[in-house]
Amino acid sequence: MNRIITISRQFGSGGREIGRRVAQELSLAYYDQEIVNELSERTDYAKEYLQEIDQIDPLPLMPINIAQSFAQTIDPISEMNHDIFQRQSDLIQELAQRSDCVIVGRAADYLLRDKPYLFRLFIVASDDFKIKRCIEKGEVNEARNLKQLQRDIKKVDKRRARFYEFYTHQTWGDPVNYDLVINTSRLGIRRAVDLVKQIVENRQLPTESE
């Protein structure tokens, strides 16, 4: 029974870093960019496009329910995105079979919802924390000023939310869809890593029964 940890996160909250560190410190497989690489080898899609897939609005300017029925029948770009999502989903299922692992983003929490040991994390942080972190990582530069960064933080999350809602019919970031939501601006990344490790190490299995 593989231990599978899925990490969803607000842009800039440090979710990816938490995932990377947990995987490293517990010697679990880690899948993020790796999924893009593998997909691009298996398909004809450009890596750059695959990279951004969960930030591409499935069908902008349409209510989700209309977009859903529309997407797979008429619009060629949506059809392509749908195909990518399908292949990515198959790959995620395959990886989850292979070994213990950490998977970042890509609605993996939903795709793997029937797995017996699944730990679904959502990582949030205050705006100040996210901006400070992005600045430290050099994401404010000649190509992007502070105001643009603030806009981007909102934009990326909005798109992730629409992507998630489109494919899962669930609300992105609604705590009920996850097992634990950590606010890194309060607990800090190191403590978040330790908290997650402790639960995974002790095999404190998420369970519906008490």
Next chain:
Amino acid sequence: MNRIITISRQFGSGGREIGRRVAQELSLAYYDQEIVNELSERTDYAKEYLQEIDQIDPLPLMPINIAQSFAQTIDPISEMNHDIFQRQSDLIQELAQRSDCVIVGRAADYLLRDKPYLFRLFIVASDDFKIKRCIEKGEVNEARNLKQLQRDIKKVDKRRARFYEFYTHQTWGDPVNYDLVINTSRLGIRRAVDLVKQIVENRQLPTESE
């Protein structure tokens, strides 16, 4: 520097029980019904009314922003509720000064936001878990059938959300307003208690700096 743990929770999620157990096992003061008792001794308000105060819609059928300006000037019931909220807030500040403690509900997370050691929890659970728990506690009976319980679960949370939003201008249950959100239908109440205890015992202070 007192350790203050505030617990906000969805109705039926086991939040109150988590609070009670953490307080008991760590020998912290616990404030829930105690606040009602104390308030009713200090004021002329009936205990029964004080009990339900965070489930009374500040001003029903009005957008929050209109209700806010309207409430304190015209409507006598709103004026009374506002007075209760004020006295309750003062009492909560007083209790937080007194010793380490656990406080359930009452927007305490917001009221005490400037305290140096504050751990703000929000507890959620799946509908199935909440219903099962309520049934086990005998909350389905001659006076209330299952359908009514399901309605009540939604209704209580909706009112708590409006109460919270009215007084704090924040969204009730939005993970960014808390430090940790625990899904008890997945982690179970016992594990939730242990998780919280561990953070409090190690004085893993919530902090804005990493």
